[in-house]
Amino acid sequence: MMLEIQDLAVARGGIRLLEGVSLALGAGQAMVLRGPNGIGKTTLLRAVAGLQPAVAGSITLPPEGAAYAGHADGLKATLTVAENLTFWAGIYGQSGIAPALAAMDLDALQERPAQNLSAGQKRRLGLARLLVTGRRLWLLDEPTVSLDAASVALFGASVRAHLAAGGAALMATHIDLGLDEAAILDLTPFRARHPEPGQGGGFDEAFA
Amino acid sequence: MLALLLRDLRLATRAGGGFGLSLAFFLIVTVLVPFGVGPEGGVLARIAPGILWVGALLACLLSLDRIFALDREDGSLDLLATAPIPLEGAVAAKALAHWLTTGLPLTLAAPILGVLLNLPTAGFGWLTLSLLVGTPALSVIGAFGAALTVGLKRGGLLLSLLVLPLYIPTLIFGAEAAKRGAEGLATATPLLMLAGITAGTAAILPFAAAAAIRVNLR
Numbered sequence: 001m002m003l004e005i006q007d008l009a010v011a012r013g014g015i016r017l018l019e020g021v022s023l024a025l026g027a028g029q030a031m032v033l034r035g036p037n038g039i040g041k042t043t044l045l046r047a048v049a050g051l052q053p054a055v056a057g058s059i060t061l062p063p064e065g066a067a068y069a070g071h072a073d074g075l076k077a078t079l080t081v082a083e084n085l086t087f088w089a090g091i092y093g094q095s096g097i098a099p100a101l102a103a104m105d106l107d108a109l110q111e112r113p114a115q116n117l118s119a120g121q122k123r124r125l126g127l128a129r130l131l132v133t134g135r136r137l138w139l140l141d142e143p144t145v146s147l148d149a150a151s152v153a154l155f156g157a158s159v160r161a162h163l164a165a166g167g168a169a170l171m172a173t174h175i176d177l178g179l180d181e182a183a184i185l186d187l188t189p190f191r192a193r194h195p196e197p198g199q200g201g202g203f204d205e206a207f208a
Numbered sequence: 209m210l211a212l213l214l215r216d217l218r219l220a221t222r223a224g225g226g227f228g229l230s231l232a233f234f235l236i237v238t239v240l241v242p243f244g245v246g247p248e249g250g251v252l253a254r255i256a257p258g259i260l261w262v263g264a265l266l267a268c269l270l271s272l273d274r275i276f277a278l279d280r281e282d283g284s285l286d287l288l289a290t291a292p293i294p295l296e297g298a299v300a301a302k303a304l305a306h307w308l309t310t311g312l313p314l315t316l317a318a319p320i321l322g323v324l325l326n327l328p329t330a331g332f333g334w335l336t337l338s339l340l341v342g343t344p345a346l347s348v349i350g351a352f353g354a355a356l357t358v359g360l361k362r363g364g365l366l367l368s369l370l371v372l373p374l375y376i377p378t379l380i381f382g383a384e385a386a387k388r389g390a391e392g393l394a395t396a397t398p399l400l401m402l403a404g405i406t407a408g409t410a411a412i413l414p415f416a417a418a419a420a421i422r423v424n425l426r
Contacts, residue, residue: 005306049290052426068290072283074214077220083215090211091291 002168008057032073033172035187041172067135073126077115089132117206119146140171216305234267256325257343257386267373272350295418300362303351311343334389345406355417359424
C-alpha cells in the first residue's frame with residue numbers, strides 16, 4: 001500500500017475544512033480529488049505531504065515519503081533550466097536529469113535562465129522536478145495550471161509511465177488528464193459540518 | 209546539503225544576488241565615520257575596532273531577510289521541507305552559505321578598511337581573527353531570525369528588531385577582543401567567549417530555526 005488515509009480531518013487558519021476522509025492508494029493507482037474551490041484540496045495534500053499537521057485521523061506514507069508539487073514551482077529565476085533541475089536531483093540524491101528533460105520536452109531550453117521561460121514552460125520544469133525525485137508517491141496540486149493541450153498530454157503520459165513503473169499519484173485537478181484508470185474522489189461529502197472557528201482547535205493548533 | 213550550499217553560493221553571485229551589497233555598505237559606513245567624528249587620528253584609532261565591528265554587524269544584517277524569504281516566495285521552502293534532507297541541515301547549509309557570501313568577505317575587507325580608521329598596526333591581526341571567529345554567529349542568529357519572520361510580508365524591519373538584541377553578546381566580546389589586541393593587551397578571554405557564542409549558536413539555533421519554519425509553513 002502506497003498511501004493510506006484513515007478518518008482524516010484537516011483545518012486551515014483554525015477552521016476545520018474536511019473531516020472523515022479515508023482513502024487508499026496502491027502501486028500503479030492514481031486518484032483525482034475533486035470539489036469546489038475552498039473545499040480543502042490543497043490543505044489535504046499539504047497535510048499528506050507533512051507540511052501541516054492533521055487535526056484528526058492518520059496518514060500512512062511509503063517509508064521514503066512523497067514528492068509534493070504545489071502551486072509554486074520552486075524555481076530560481078537566475079538559474080538555468082538544467083541548473084534548477086540538477087539542484088533538485090542533488091537534494092533527492094539522484095543523478096541524471098536527461099530523462100526528465102526529455103519527458104517534459106525541455107531539451108531545447110536547457111541553458112535558458114528560468115526567468116526567461118513562459119508560465120507554461122516554468123510549469124513543465126516544475127513537473128520535471130517530480131521525475132528527478134525518485135519518489136514513488138506523487139502529490140500534485142493543480143499540476144496542469146497554465147499548460148497548453150500538448151503539454152497536458154505530455155504530463156498525462158509522464159503520470160501514466162510513473163504508474164506503470166509502480167508509482168502512485170494523488171492529485172487535485174479540474175481538467176481531464178486523459179487518465180481513464182484514475183479513481184475520482186469528490187470531497188464535497190466530507191465538508192466539515194461545523195466549520196466555525198474553534199472546531200479545528202484553532203488557538204491550540206497555532207502552538208501545537 | 210552540499211547541493212543546497214552550492215546553489216545558494218551560485219545564486220548569490222548571479223545578477224541580483226546581492227553579493228557585493230553588504231561589502232559596499234560596510235565600506236560606506238566606515239568611510240562616513242571619519243566625516244562624522246573628525247579626522248583626528250588618536251580618536252579614530254581608539255574607536256576603530258568598535259566601529260568596524262558595528263559596521264560589519266549592520267552589513268551582515270542587510271542580507272538576512274534573503275535567507276528564507278526568497279525561497280518562501282518561489283515555493284522552494286515547501287519543497288525543501290518535504291525533501292529527504294532534514295530541515296535542520298538545510299538551515300545550517302543556508303546559514304553557512306550566508307556566512308561565506310557575507311561574513312567571510314567582511315572579515316577579509318576589515319583590515320583594509322582599518323587603514324581608513326587609523327587602526328593601530330598591532331590590531332589588524334586581532335580584528336581579522338575576532339571577525340573570523342564571531343561572524344559565523346551573526347549568520348546563524350540571523351538565520352534563526354529570518355526563520356521566525358519567514359511567513360510575514362515585509363518582515364525585514366521586524367527581523368532587524370528581533371536580531372539586533374541577540375547580536376549584543378557577539379558584538380561585546382568581538383569588539384573587546386579587537387580593542388585589546390590593538391592596545392597590545394591579552395585577548396584570550398574575549399576570544400574564547402566569542403568562540404563559545406559561535407559554537408553554542410551553531411549547535412542550537414539550526415534546530416530552533418527549523419522548528420520556526422515548520423510552524424510558519426502551516
